[in-house]
Amino acid sequence: MPISQTSLDQLPIRRLTSDDLLACADLSEDRGWDREEHKWGLLLAAGTGYGVDDPDGKGLVTACVVTSYGPGLAAIGMVLVAERYARRGVGRRLMQHVLGEYDGTPLTLYATPNGQPLYEKLGFAEIGTSELLKGRFSFAEPASEAPAGTSVRPATAEDLQAILRLDREVFGVDRTHLITRLPAFADQLRVAERDGELTGFAAIWPNMDTHVVGPLIARDPATAQHLVTSLADATDRPLRTDVDSGHTALLTWLEANGVGRIFTTALMVRSVPGLPGDGSRRFAPLTVAAG
Template identity: 75%
Template sequence: MPTPLPSPPPPPSSPSLDELPIRLLTPEDLTACADLSEDRGWPREEHKWGLLLAAGTGYGIDDPLGKGLVTACVVTSYGPGLRAIGMVLVAERYARRGVGRRLMRHVVAEAGGTPLTLHATPNGQPLYEQLGFAVTGRAEMLTGRFSFAEPAPGIPTRPATAEDLPAILRLDTEVFGLDRTHMITRLPAFADQLRVAEEQGEITGFAAAWPNMDTHVVGPLVARDAATAQALVASLAEGTDRPLRTDVDVRHEALLSWLKANGLQSIAFNAVMNLGIPDLPGDWSRRFAPLTVAAG
């Protein structure tokens, strides 16, 4: 009888999810991050991922089967006063297996006591609560084609210039409560429009509209009052034929009512959650919308 062939060696066992290393992401991971967004039914948002990976710190776990990322998130730092966590995603094939929790615990540990903030969807909120985050506010997401049905106040606005940047940075630091120069200085290249409101030579507000898939996102939106915020949004709407999208602090009832009267519809509410700080720094009354909820 012929000698039987030896059995092939068993395939190497895959490491458990708890053993997979968490690594730093780079801008070269942009496509993998966009693929992960698409895997979970989110828009790819490559433009936004590019900003966050360049200005922040990304964390992720590679799929041992070579199929992209198991999980990812991005942390935007504002010095020792605050870090913002965003874009927390887990691939559908690894959902409900604890990898998102493990990644978040790593990010919290890496912060070393620095206060953290994030915008949580209803699905994500229970996990963050288990990690010690507390709800401190809410933001309402709106989208739609701006109708100009209800006029904006006649407050003058104009395109921002390079000479406006120092004044914009001073106003933003005063309102945001921390220095985010590394984000604001990227706006001229990141956004399709950047406008300021100006009265008697003083810049009283600024806003950007940046492309995200088929919409223009209005953010940041910083203004002296609701009337100035309305004037800035209306001027941005005049400069685009795309639908607008924005996330507004629910305490800004006058702006929200005006946006809805002009065709924008509410599509979601997110909880603003903090860890290690009772409330966000700065002046919420002049902070109407974030640059992106992923960056605080």
């Protein structure tokens, strides 16, 4: 039997570590999500996890992860509450704790329709939407013609500094601690270049039975399409990705290739009117949990 509300309100909130990976995956599974252990591992290593332990030793009551990019931005993700403690205020309490920890820091998150009302009450505002897509890439619709001289190839160690420079320019804050983990985290990493200049990069990483496309950064939609085509050619798994709803050309092209929309989330921010950087070149995040 779940503990009383008074006792629940008194349970301490603690920092999570990589040792909590399986408990976090169990919590995901408890709420009907995929376990996503590979993603949890990245988030707990690159970010800061917060959680409440079940006093009965049944794992975590609630958890979330914050990926900080310095004073300019932090992303909140993987906000979960165990089914047996749902609708008892524990998720709100965890969020209020996180807001206190990051007081004064602009925050962003992606909200499901169920979670959005809570976030609005906590001061978050919707600034856009994102489409979750999934499907086996068919290669039925070729990529649009990219700017003359554009080529796509596997990334090498020598590309890392150029990738970091482009990522900071497009994302608007320094994500070195996250992007430098990409070569080990992803199964494939590609770069696009034109006349010796890096114009985009993208990766696919394993998540359950799919390969997730993310991040996907490119100078234009055609270059983004060529990066996705190159990555799709390197896997026999279905693709999954999250694309900003404003990128209609990429969304239409993905759907024509069998990668269809299955869910919409709201992009929300707090203490800032919008996200930094250049959204026109930011086609898909590494994961919505990390902003």
